[in-house]
Amino acid sequence: MRQIHVNGASVQSRILIGEKLENLVRYLPEDRQFKVVVVTDSHLMQHYGDFLRQWPVILTGTGEKNKNIESVSQILSELVRLEADRTTFVVGVGGGIVCDMTGFAASIYMRGLRFGFVSTTLLSQVDASVGGKNGVNLMGFKNMVGTFQQPEFVLCDPEMLKTLDEKEFRAGFAEIIKAGAISDADLFHLLELSAPRALERDSQVLEELVYRSVEIKAGVVSRDEKEQGERRILNFGHTFGHALEHMTGMLHGEAIGIGMTIAAALSVRMGLLPHTEANRLKALSSAFNLPVDTALDMPGLLLSIRKDKKREGDALHLVLLNQIGHAVVQKITFAELEQLTHDLRKYF
Ligand SMILES: NC(=O)c1ccc[n+]([C@@H]2O[C@H](COP(=O)([O-])OP(=O)(O)OC[C@H]3O[C@@H](n4cnc5c(N)ncnc54)[C@H](O)[C@@H]3O)[C@@H](O)[C@H]2O)c1
Numbered sequence: 001m002r003q004i005h006v007n008g009a010s011v012q013s014r015i016l017i018g019e020k021l022e023n024l025v026r027y028l029p030e031d032r033q034f035k036v037v038v039v040t041d042s043h044l045m046q047h048y049g050d051f052l053r054q055w056p057v058i059l060t061g062t063g064e065k066n067k068n069i070e071s072v073s074q075i076l077s078e079l080v081r082l083e084a085d086r087t088t089f090v091v092g093v094g095g096g097i098v099c100d101m102t103g104f105a106a107s108i109y110m111r112g113l114r115f116g117f118v119s120t121t122l123l124s125q126v127d128a129s130v131g132g133k134n135g136v137n138l139m140g141f142k143n144m145v146g147t148f149q150q151p152e153f154v155l156c157d158p159e160m161l162k163t164l165d166e167k168e169f170r171a172g173f174a175e176i177i178k179a180g181a182i183s184d185a186d187l188f189h190l191l192e193l194s195a196p197r198a199l200e201r202d203s204q205v206l207e208e209l210v211y212r213s214v215e216i217k218a219g220v221v222s223r224d225e226k227e228q229g230e231r232r233i234l235n236f237g238h239t240f241g242h243a244l245e246h247m248t249g250m251l252h253g254e255a256i257g258i259g260m261t262i263a264a265a266l267s268v269r270m271g272l273l274p275h276t277e278a279n280r281l282k283a284l285s286s287a288f289n290l291p292v293d294t295a296l297d298m299p300g301l302l303l304s305i306r307k308d309k310k311r312e313g314d315a316l317h318l319v320l321l322n323q324i325g326h327a328v329v330q331k332i333t334f335a336e337l338e339q340l341t342h343d344l345r346k347y348f
Helices: 021-027 042-052 069-081 096-111 122-128 158-163 166-171 173-183 185-199 203-223 230-235 238-248 252-269 275-287 298-306 334-341
Strands: 002-007 012-017 035-041 057-060 088-094 114-119 133-138 141-148 153-156 315-323 326-333
Touching (some): 002 203, 012 203, 021 114, 021 153, 035 042, 035 096, 042 057, 057 096, 069 096, 069 133, 088 096, 096 122, 096 133, 096 141, 114 122, 122 166, 122 173, 122 203, 141 238, 166 252, 173 185, 173 203, 185 203, 185 275, 203 230, 230 326, 238 298, 238 315, 252 275, 252 334, 275 315, 298 334
Parallel strands (some): 088 114
Antiparallel strands (some): 002 012, 133 141, 315 326
16 A cells, blocks of 8 residues: 655645555544544445445435535535534545535535545546545536545545446546646556556556556645646646536546547647647547547537636636646637637647
């Protein structure tokens, strides 16, 4: 088991990579006055319920449609019913949806309870649970309401990935490809070499890929927790990806796969990235069966991007590549983006 530390403003978070679910108790408060409450969903209960039932369990619904204020309100009501107070420790056990909602509920209940996560999807192990962003969607727009609050720990057990649905499993690789593309050419190359073993869910390979990705994200977040500068590079593929997720309902990782292809094509068009490097990115996404479809409703996407919370007035920060393993951020206006995306197909 290997650990990575993330320095948050209020809490230092420990990411435990390769740790077993059975050892969860080691990371819970030793003080007997602390009461533990688990928040999870029905799929996790189906596979891991026998272990989790040793604590009171709050169940949430599954799917992005349930990641909303109403679900958080239900978690808060259940905490009241269980007589949770400042001596309650909340553990979210699940993918990004459970963890985003658990972190949000725990950080606002009685102005903040201590909490930790067991991340159970590949996407949440490499991305969703690292970085302290918690929150829910509002009126169909992604993560419009939330907090910055680090979990005390994130337990990542590669064995738990074996019960994950194939489509969900593959979607998780998008964020690993992103980590390599923006800041680690060696990780990118490792992915090119190890795709077949990773897709067979080889625990050793998965642990290494999760570790390398978390190392990158943790480093960036420790230096820029509130996304004032460097953290923006983590949004590579997300400007278009979030809009696609909103418009089509595809999985987060799938949408990021296409979003990265678009961002790479823009990088080529702007003269930053050689075409051959953009093709490597596309080939790697395809190797993990991520969509790289470029038959897109570009005007619709641009309209959706205009409503993104990350816009700044009439402009936005676009994350581009100038080589595999290095991202650059450029502030551009929507008018410029419209021009750049016109007839972009030539650059895919
Ligand atoms: N907070 C962040 O920084 C951050 C970053 C990236 C993504 N996210 C958010 O994460 C969400 C997506 O998360 P996700 O991809 O983990 O999906 P998810 O949370 O919806 O989980 C996917 C599905 O797999 C099931 N599942 C989870 N783990 C399982 C396991 N081990 N075995 C069997 N079934 C299992 C779940 O019940 C669910 O049905 C999005 O809402 C996205 O916005 C947040």
